[in-house]
Amino acid sequence: MPSIRNFSIIAHIDHGKSTLADRLIQHAGLVDERQFHDQMLDTMDIERERGITIKSNTITLPYTGRNGETYALNLIDTPGHVDFSYEVSRALASCEGVLLLVDASQGVEAQTIANLYAAMEHDLVVIPVINKIDLPSADVDRVKEEIENELALDSEQVILCSAKEGIGIEDVLEAIVERIPPPKGSPSEPLAALVFDAHYDPFRGAVVACRVVDGVVRPGDLIRFLSNGAVHKVEEVGIFGLKRESRKSLSAGEVGYIIAGIKTVSDVNIGDTITLDRMPVEKPLPGFREVKPVVFSSIYPVSSDDYPSLADALEKYKLNDAALVYQKDSSAALGQGFRCGFLGLLHLEIVQERLEREYDQSIIMTVPSVQYRFKLDTAETVIVENPQYYPDPTRIVSAEEPFIRASILCPDRYMGAVMKLCSERRGENPRFSVPTPGRVEIVFDMPLAEVIFDFYDRLKTVTQGYGSFDYEIIEYRESNLAKLDILVNGEKVDALSLIVHRDRAREWAVQVCERLKEEIPRHQFKIAIQGAIGGKIIARSTISAFRKDVTAKCYGGDITRKRKLLEKQKKGKKRMKMVGAVSIPQSAFVAVLKAEKA
Template sequence: MEELLTRNFCIIAHVDHGKTTLSDRLLEYTNTVAQRILTDQHLDAMDLERERGITIKSHPVTMSYPAKDGRVYKLNLMDTPGHVDFSYEVSRSLAACEGALLLIDAAQGVEAQTVANAHLATAQELKIIPVINKIDLPSANLELCLKQLEDILMIPEDEAILASGKSGIGIEDILEAVVSRIPSPRWRDHPHTRALVFDSIYDSYRGVITYMRVFSGALKAGDQMMLMSTGQKSEVKEVGIFTPKMQKTDSLGEGDVGYLVSNIKDTSEVKVGDTVTLARQPAIEMLPGYKEVRPMVFCGLYPLESNDYEKLKAALGRLRLNDAAFLYQSESSVALGFGFRCGFLGLLHMEIIQERIRREHDVEIISTYPSVVYRVMTHGAADYIEVDNPVLLPDPGTIDEISEPTINAAIHIPNDSMGDILALIMEKRGTVEHTDTLDHTRVMLTCVLPLNEILVDFNDRLKSLTHGYGSMDYELGDYRPADLVKMDILINGDPVDAFSSIVHREKAEGKGRELCERLAEIIPPQMFKVAIQAAIGGKIIARDNVRVLRKDVTAKCYGGDITRKRKLLEKQKEGKKKMKLIGKVSIPPDAFIQVLKNN
């Protein structure tokens, strides 16, 4: 089979190691984007991506490169997200390539996600080209980086290319390495048309636009296509490539990376990792690696103003169109009114969705405490039930066992932070499986942690304890049984569902006391004594009182007999007793917001 002059590759690295800046230089060097149009982080189109300095969505682009051997090559580049929440997107982008540029920051060295992404690329049988980036930094330590490359990643140091995405050093060497080292497109000899879906977006004029890599055969406008996971058929309206804007072409052939517009109107119907084939001659086996992506973190989202409910519903609907990994369904809470239970891949994913609702759709929202999916086994049940909301947990008397999801984490830290980090892992109910010395200054801890323990502050504390030098990468582990209980917060004897949470029995008392104290501070003084209690089932584990507002009923009663004052005070006492029997505590919405925000 003759060699195709096409090379498909992606750039993988730890967060903030310069992937997007390097892709800017490649676009500039190959004249794909004119110098006058090129901006910094050109492929990061979202405001949030530019502000946070992270890539959230994969961005493909096709470049043309005249190599030193006199031939002109078509290079398809995918700039992938580096954050662990989007690792599924990274793995699908890798599956659409034959090679990967593995970036290592010359000052930081090999980090946790550098190792994880290198393993992902090796598992997909990709050719890895190591690039030591940012060599022009004053703090660059090339000797250490090359040593780590050999010791940790088992890649010979003579394969490494020294470069700087910022100042453009080594860009030609990278392009020549892509052409000479990365093999030409694989699996072209398959008799049927097969293309891998690695992303999809929604366009209000054209419907769903599917990003895909064609492995064998060809696709053109007018063809009847079929999605192999669901068997759904649709007509192809348009195909094209990215330069990096969408550019219409006649057809997409073997090895091409491009987009496809069809009659499909909802991105949930086009799943990442699916295989597109022709309906008239469908392939029998799908391209490898397709799996359903499932949300791992859940929380309730409620509008701050109850009349913004419809606006929030519309906003979630639009975000769902562009993000197949995001799920939502309506729910209601006594405290917060009507809202939605939403599922996310991880905490960063949750933060970004919430920020996009506020910015792009102008809806102020409040979110409840994040929760994970627990598996609950009840008496006599044949199978476990999945619970993502503490309110839905069955009666404690019927529960045999609750299992929680765990993660397998690789944590890179400086040697001198070892004691603090081990204490943090123990506090979060984690266990250290083994430790590896990376070099004379850093170690890597391999540990198992419950997912719900790392949800809120783990990453922040890791960064502060290691003075910013610690990094973590994780993948989901298995479910493990744990002594978990549902903790309710009662105000004047009534449970408030917005504050319910599933916690480990040992931590329940401390967490309950903290929450009661915060609520006692925030809830405004009431006319009668109000108890705030944390309870597990019928047992009260912590309590505090709301401040009592006492009106001075004797103010107008001056001089004369003391019995008149006593009579008024007794009357007030009786009134407060009656109030307590029938009184409802009015908790202002901002009290919920303050507590939930602080959580």
């Protein structure tokens, strides 16, 4: 049996993680030149287009070391974006060591530090690797200094490589073999396997990716999931090559997959422990927790006839993405739909894009919101994530909203612009540190609701792409909240309602009214678009009516003739306004979503 090494690659977005994985796969001889393509482990079109990893993948790489020994290197790939940090933590719990990848031109960034802390929490061996040394803008000495000062890692241990050019790949593999310890665990102990991922195969059901910590699992065994007590019979076990490769058993230390006729991925919880039904372990492996959505938005079909096909598409999508949470919802303006919970705004975008591409759905999404808590005069606390269920304002004693700790790394010349942006978004309690000369780390406490909209895009704009951002949810804090209603022609449009901070309500209302004025077509009568808190109107735009020139036939004569005709027209318009309905096009809902904050 070859010696096993379990490792992961962690990095900030766009530091070359997928490219390095490609080179390792090529070096192991798993793919020939004809079959090779970039981003071998990224299987979705969106991943390739955006250059990000959304679903973590796993592959076993055969390697013969310089000492002549053969090794099985299990690479557990991780997503790089902050929204998927829970998935990253489960992957790290399955490894003994990590390659910490740093871009030779960009240097250490926010997500690099966050991932390093996550690796340290799991007590992993960290191998620092500087990538992209072939770039003209590469500054290896500066990056080594940053690794030494910011990450407190030994710069002498750093490996230099260029994944694109294939430089230093052998050194990386040797470092994995030499520095990362082999897995502990005994095949004779009761089975304990950590689930770190799952995906859906339409023919076989859920394919569970797991790291076997102790014991052995074979086809025919009855296994039990400790979080929900579900028992299944194992049909097949194996390892991940470029395709699944079945084996007679998986034993302690190995990483592979289990197929056991599990109908849905949602039955499998990431971070769960698998054990044998006849000989279970006493306690689960540490670190399991329920995935909690933080951003909420409703999805509606463009045509109400498409509701059944949207329901079907969401059910199928959930099989591939267990982090999506949804339930039925309805709106007077948009009809039947679903209220969905997401891990963050990128997750929301990915779900929207995949539903449109892979399942051919035309959908409208409402403005994203977060979970608010309201204490009522009955001493009851209600949790509201949908503005439609905002409690009676006269009964609210206090309101709370979730806060995050945002960590922003940027060159010091952009410090003023970043401070201004954070202050506009109600950031408070700023802290600063200067990790290396020329770079500054700014830490702010901010409301999550202010970040989920377009904060990341604005940060990239004000720092000309050099700012990097990472956050963690810290707590709920008391806040002065209000429900902002949007009225079109005196009628509330429930799908456009928002829960906002009272100080920002007018700014929001003006913006939404202006956007709707541009999008709603003119009618035969005047249309008032208003923003209101309770009975108080705080913003208004008016769409003027189409008007026939009724005075065209008057040439000369008394002015009173013209006035009489105009008054008659005015009365007709007023009568029409009382019976006329305003049709709001679908593009108006989308335009409000894209509203750029001042």
